[in-house]
Amino acid sequence: METVELLKELAVPAETKIVLLVMDGLGGLPHPETGLTELETARTPNLDALARQASLGLTTPIAPGVTPGSAPAHLALFGYDAVKYQIGRGVLSAVGVGLDIKPEDVACRINFATMENGLITDRRAGRIPTEEAARLCQRLREIRLPGVEIIIEPEMQHRAVVILRGPGLSEHVSDTDPQVTGRPPLPARALAPEAEATADLINRFIAEVNRALAGEPRANTILVRGFGRLPAIPSFNELYRLRAAVLAVYPMYRGLAKLVGMTELPAGKSFSDQVAAVKQAWNDFDFFFIHVKGTDAAGEDGDFDRKVREIEAVDGLLPELLALNPDVLVVTGDHSTPAALKGHSWHPVPVLLASRWARPNPWVDGFGETACLRGTLGHLRSRDLMGLMLAHAQRLKKFGA
Amino acid sequence: METVELLKELAVPAETKIVLLVMDGLGGLPHPETGLTELETARTPNLDALARQASLGLTTPIAPGVTPGSAPAHLALFGYDAVKYQIGRGVLSAVGVGLDIKPEDVACRINFATMENGLITDRRAGRIPTEEAARLCQRLREIRLPGVEIIIEPEMQHRAVVILRGPGLSEHVSDTDPQVTGRPPLPARALAPEAEATADLINRFIAEVNRALAGEPRANTILVRGFGRLPAIPSFNELYRLRAAVLAVYPMYRGLAKLVGMTELPAGKSFSDQVAAVKQAWNDFDFFFIHVKGTDAAGEDGDFDRKVREIEAVDGLLPELLALNPDVLVVTGDHSTPAALKGHSWHPVPVLLASRWARPNPWVDGFGETACLRGTLGHLRSRDLMGLMLAHAQRLKKFGA
Numbered sequence: 071m072e073t074v075e076l077l078k079e080l081a082v083p084a085e086t087k088i089v090l091l092v093m094d095g096l097g098g099l100p101h102p103e104t105g106l107t108e109l110e111t112a113r114t115p116n117l118d119a120l121a122r123q124a125s126l127g128l129t130t131p132i133a134p135g136v137t138p139g140s141a142p143a144h145l146a147l148f149g150y151d152a153v154k155y156q157i158g159r160g161v162l163s164a165v166g167v168g169l170d171i172k173p174e175d176v177a178c179r180i181n182f183a184t185m186e187n188g189l190i191t192d193r194r195a196g197r198i199p200t201e202e203a204a205r206l207c208q209r210l211r212e213i214r215l216p217g218v219e220i221i222i223e224p225e226m227q228h229r230a231v232v233i234l235r236g237p238g239l240s241e242h243v244s245d246t247d248p249q250v251t252g253r254p255p256l257p258a259r260a261l262a263p264e265a266e267a268t269a270d271l272i273n274r275f276i277a278e279v280n281r282a283l284a285g286e287p288r289a290n291t292i293l294v295r296g297f298g299r300l301p302a303i304p305s306f307n308e309l310y311r312l313r314a315a316v317l318a319v320y321p322m323y324r325g326l327a328k329l330v331g332m333t334e335l336p337a338g339k340s341f342s343d344q345v346a347a348v349k350q351a352w353n354d355f356d357f358f359f360i361h362v363k364g365t366d367a368a369g370e371d372g373d374f375d376r377k378v379r380e381i382e383a384v385d386g387l388l389p390e391l392l393a394l395n396p397d398v399l400v401v402t403g404d405h406s407t408p409a410a411l412k413g414h415s416w417h418p419v420p421v422l423l424a425s426r427w428a429r430p431n432p433w434v435d436g437f438g439e440t441a442c443l444r445g446t447l448g449h450l451r452s453r454d455l456m457g458l459m460l461a462h463a464q465r466l467k468k469f470g471a
Numbered sequence: 472m473e474t475v476e477l478l479k480e481l482a483v484p485a486e487t488k489i490v491l492l493v494m495d496g497l498g499g500l501p502h503p504e505t506g507l508t509e510l511e512t513a514r515t516p517n518l519d520a521l522a523r524q525a526s527l528g529l530t531t532p533i534a535p536g537v538t539p540g541s542a543p544a545h546l547a548l549f550g551y552d553a554v555k556y557q558i559g560r561g562v563l564s565a566v567g568v569g570l571d572i573k574p575e576d577v578a579c580r581i582n583f584a585t586m587e588n589g590l591i592t593d594r595r596a597g598r599i600p601t602e603e604a605a606r607l608c609q610r611l612r613e614i615r616l617p618g619v620e621i622i623i624e625p626e627m628q629h630r631a632v633v634i635l636r637g638p639g640l641s642e643h644v645s646d647t648d649p650q651v652t653g654r655p656p657l658p659a660r661a662l663a664p665e666a667e668a669t670a671d672l673i674n675r676f677i678a679e680v681n682r683a684l685a686g687e688p689r690a691n692t693i694l695v696r697g698f699g700r701l702p703a704i705p706s707f708n709e710l711y712r713l714r715a716a717v718l719a720v721y722p723m724y725r726g727l728a729k730l731v732g733m734t735e736l737p738a739g740k741s742f743s744d745q746v747a748a749v750k751q752a753w754n755d756f757d758f759f760f761i762h763v764k765g766t767d768a769a770g771e772d773g774d775f776d777r778k779v780r781e782i783e784a785v786d787g788l789l790p791e792l793l794a795l796n797p798d799v800l801v802v803t804g805d806h807s808t809p810a811a812l813k814g815h816s817w818h819p820v821p822v823l824l825a826s827r828w829a830r831p832n833p834w835v836d837g838f839g840e841t842a843c844l845r846g847t848l849g850h851l852r853s854r855d856l857m858g859l860m861l862a863h864a865q866r867l868k869k870f871g872a
Contacts, residue, residue: 105833132870133474134851135858136481139871152871153472159872296872410828414869416862417830418849439830439847449849 074149074309077457077466081311086397086463088312088357089348092147093384094140095366095407097419097439101374108369108377108409109420110438114385117401117422118436120392124399124424126431126445129452130416131405137416140366143404144326148359149310149456150303157329158241158298163231166325167223171300176239176268179296181247182206182228182289185280188254193247194228195289203230206289213278218271225321228289240265243272245295255293305331306357310460315351317344318361327359337361341383345390352394366414369407377409398462399424400455401437421455423447425462475550475710478858478867482712487798487864489713489758490749493548494785495541496767496808498820498840502775509770509778509810510821511839515786518802518823519837521793525800525825527832527846530853531817532806538817541767544805545727549760550711550857551704558730559642559699564632567726568624572701577640577669580697582648583607583629583690586681589655594648595629596690604631607690614679619672626722629690641666644673646696656694706732707758711861716752718745719762728760738762742784746791753795767815770808778810799863800825801856802838822856824848826863 098107131138131146132153141162142152160177171177182203184192198206203224210222218236225231242262246255258272272294283290306314308331316327317337324334333355335347341362348358362384368377391399402421405414420442434441447458460466499508532539532547533554542563543553561578572578583604585593599607604625611623619637626632643663647656659673673695684691707715709732717728718738725735734756736748742763749759763785769778792800803822806815821843835842848859861867 099828099830105831128849133477133858134855135860135862135867136474136477137862137867137869139869142871153477156871162872415828416859416867440834443845443847443849 072151073454073457074151076469077149077460078304078309080466080469081309081460082465082467083311084463084465086356086465087352087394088398088459088463089360089391089396089400090147090358090459091360091362091384091391091399091401092144093362093365093381093401093403095369095405095414096381096403097406097408097415097417098369098377099408099410099417107439108374109381110440111374112378112381112385114381114437116385116388116392120388120424121422121434121437121441122432123428123430124422125428125447126434126437126442127421127423127447128418128439128442128445128449129402129421129455130418130449131452135416137414138405139414140322140404141326143452144323146452147402147404147455148306148330149453150330151453155301155303157301157326159296160231161298161300162322162325163225163229163296164223164233164325165328166321167225167231169221169223169231169233171233172235173300173302174235174239175300176234176241177298178232178294180230180232180292180294182230183291183293184288185255185291190248190251190253190255190291190293192288193251193293197227198289200224200226202289203228206283206286209282210279213275213282215271215274215278220275232294234268234271238267240268241297241299243269243297245293246276247293247295255291258294300329303330307331310456311465312357313355314357314359315355316359316361317347318359319344320361320363323361323363332359341387345387348391349394365403366407369409370413372409372412374409397425397464398459400459402455418449419452421447421450423458423462427462427464473552474855474858475552477870478550478861479705479710481867481870482710482861483866483868484712485864485866487757487866488753488795489799489860489864490761490792490795490797490801491548491759491860492761492763492785492792492800492802493545494763494766494782494802494804496770496806496815497782497804498807498809498816498818499770499778500809500811500818508840509775510782511841513779513782513786515782515838517786517789517793521789521825522823522835522838522842523833524829524831525823526829526848527835527838527843528822528824528848529819529840529843529846529850530803530822530856531819531850532853536817538815539806540815541723541805542727544853545724547853548803548805548856549707549731550854551731552854556702556704558702558727560697561632562699562701563723563726564626564630564697565624565634565726566729567722568626568632570622570624570632570634572634573636574701574703575636575640576701577635577642578699579633579695581631581633581693581695583631584692584694585689586656586692591649591652591654591656591692591694593689594652594694598628599690601625601627603690604629607684607687610683611680614676614683616672616675616679621676633695635669635672639668641669642698642700644670644698646694647677648694648696656692659695701730704731708732711857712866713758714756715758715760716756717760717762718748719760720745721762721764724762724764733760742788746788749792750795766804767808770810771814773810773813775810798826799860801860803856819850820853822848824859824863828863828865
């Protein structure tokens with residue numbers, strides 16, 4: 071039996087409140103001059119004080135050595151087997167932009183692209199502004215194909231998402247992106263016999279798009295990829311009996327959280343807005359997932375100092391969260407994004423679990439990768455955190471007599 | 472999904488080099504007078520310096536409390552589920568002596584033994600020299616049985632390996648070794664209905680052997696054991712996209728490595744020869760597995776001091792390996808062989824992973840069991856090392872979007 075199924079059996083309702091604060095890509099690598107990671111470099115008096123009373127530990131998101139994308143890393147934090155529940159980018163995008171995707175729908179992502187004489191010359195159409203993509207999407211919405219409803223919504227810049235709705239659709243369709251410029255787009259192909267009709271439909275859709283965009287200077291075609299269907303993920307409420315809310319500035323994280331049944335709350339534009347929204351909704355939910363993107367973005371850019379500042383900004387507002395007196399506060403990342411690597415990595419992620427019932431580690435000097443090595447939680451898989459959050463919130467009954 | 476299958480999906484080719492240096496039976500127990508293990512007693516300035524910049528940790532080979540043989544312990548280091556892929560001793564021996572075993576073959580090991588009046592009086596025929604066994608094998612090669620080809624090759628001393636090749640063979644045949652002297656050898660018995668013919672064949676083979684060796688003073692019969700077939704193990708190249716080479720002085724380890732698709736390189740007679748051979752072949756492979764037997768042999772003999780010296784000898788040549796500038800160097804054991812126990816044990820094994828991307832543990836004073844407890848890798852299963860090696864060599868793409 072998977073742990074999550076055991077938790078489902080044991081979860082009971084309670085009055086307690088859990089806050090999961092995820093600084094995306096929190097884990098790092100030491101700066102060559104100081105030997106300190108981004109988190110260890112940051113001046114974080116509030117987190118440091120909390121760390122001594124809290125339980126610290128390190129988590130491996132998926133498996134040792136495996137660098138996760140944001141979606142599996144978050145699913146693991148939410149207690150799910152991220153290898154079992156793999157979610158296509160198209161579905162994530164669809165939920166992220168607020169589309170109401172249904173189990174029989176097939177979703178995919180489209181990139182506006184530039185084609186000349188049948189060859190793709192720019193796979194991102196010069197990264198056209200979001201407004202331009204919105205205008206183009208409006209034109210594509212006029213395309214009609216028999217037996218299927220086509221829902222189109224722009225995302226950021228040259229990206230948009232498409233949902234196909236109708237009987238007999240299959241997600242087993244190949245991408246059309248040739249991955250390099252100077253080549254023609256690939257035709258959509260059926261990857262399973264039952265997908266022939268859907269592949270055919272996609273190719274007809276692309277032909278219609280090409281006709282509709284023929285006069286455009288940059289975005290005169292689309293590349294289609296990431297076909298997928300809504301996976302049957304049991305919800306937070308079903309598994310853990312939690313009324314959960316998400317506060318995320320970025321659409322993808324809101325989408326992911328909504329897939330597991332979280333309610334979207336207005337996250338504004340900053341961590342400060344998110345904290346304010348949590349305060350506002352404090353009485354209406356049991357579980358608050360707050361997602362902070364800036365740490366990951368800085369790490370991806372290789373900007374050690376900016377990642378440090380992003381962490382410091384969160385620390386500055388921590389007292390406001392603590393003032394709400396959550397029964398459990400977890401501060402962690404979904405994965406590591408060391409500035410030195412300029413990308414996600416496989417390195418274990420620091421985690422802090424504050425609760426009245428946490429075994430403290432008063433010997434640590436603060437919140438950081440090295441301190442977490444000596445924390446009372448030890449080394450865990452990320453998906454084990456959910457059980458610990460529930461336990462510390464006294465939301466799990468005893469197993470067995 | 473098993474982690475190894477996930478690694479298979481994520482592995483990508485790269486230019487990076489990985490060296491896995493296994494000191495067989497490296498882990499130990501403290502000397503009663505000093506409280507230091509063999510590894511902690513050894514003067515290892517090179518390993519100690521490396522340990523501070525590397526990531527240290529401890530690995531459990533199979534499961535807590537389980538003492539592994541060499542084959543499963545190495546399979547775990549190679550990333551495989553050693554409980555799933557169990558390899559008979561006969562198959563290991565066959566591959567080890569360089570026989571080309573095919574999927575339909577059945578392999579077994581034979582021991583030359585002494586029989587008097589139908590009772591086994593020496594199960595090892597006085598440990599006859601390898602040359603004598605080679606001469607006897609030559610005579611046994613004259614034996615012909617209908618419907619089967621019999622391939623015989625001497626190993627060390629009284630040991631030899633036999634491959635049966637032909638249609639309808641089964642490996643489900645019992646050993647004939649009575650395990651104690653003063654008893655008659657056991658008949659080979661079918662352990663499954665489809666093995667009747669093979670058991671019968673083995674008994675007829677033994678009868679022929681007894682006739683052929685009737686005049687021998689010591690080795691006048693054989694005991695047969697370890698029937699097995701080549702397991703269908705996916706190769707290193709298939710799983711990890713690594714061109715892997717093995718440098719092992721002992722046949723069994725070469726055989727094992729070849730089973731997972733490694734190429735055998737000339738290992739000479741010492742670690743020094745092995746290092747020279749690695750240098751020679753540096754450009755031709757991505758992964759080098761170097762096996763050092765002396766540590767285990769000393770531990771098996773209960774010789775604490777000799778095990779210390781074996782470790783020191785490896786340390787002395789470490790700079791030569793480091794001069795090759797491998798992207799990842801792992802120094803570890805396959806299992807523990809504490810001199811105090813005079814045999815393999817279940818104790819976790821120290822591991823050192825050196826890489827530009829390793830989270831260092833500058834607070835440790837060197838490479839040893841106690842230092843490894845405070846290392847940044849924490850406590851792992853041995854089979855999780857493979858993912859970490861690939862990750863640090865930047866040979867895994869991101870999992871999920």
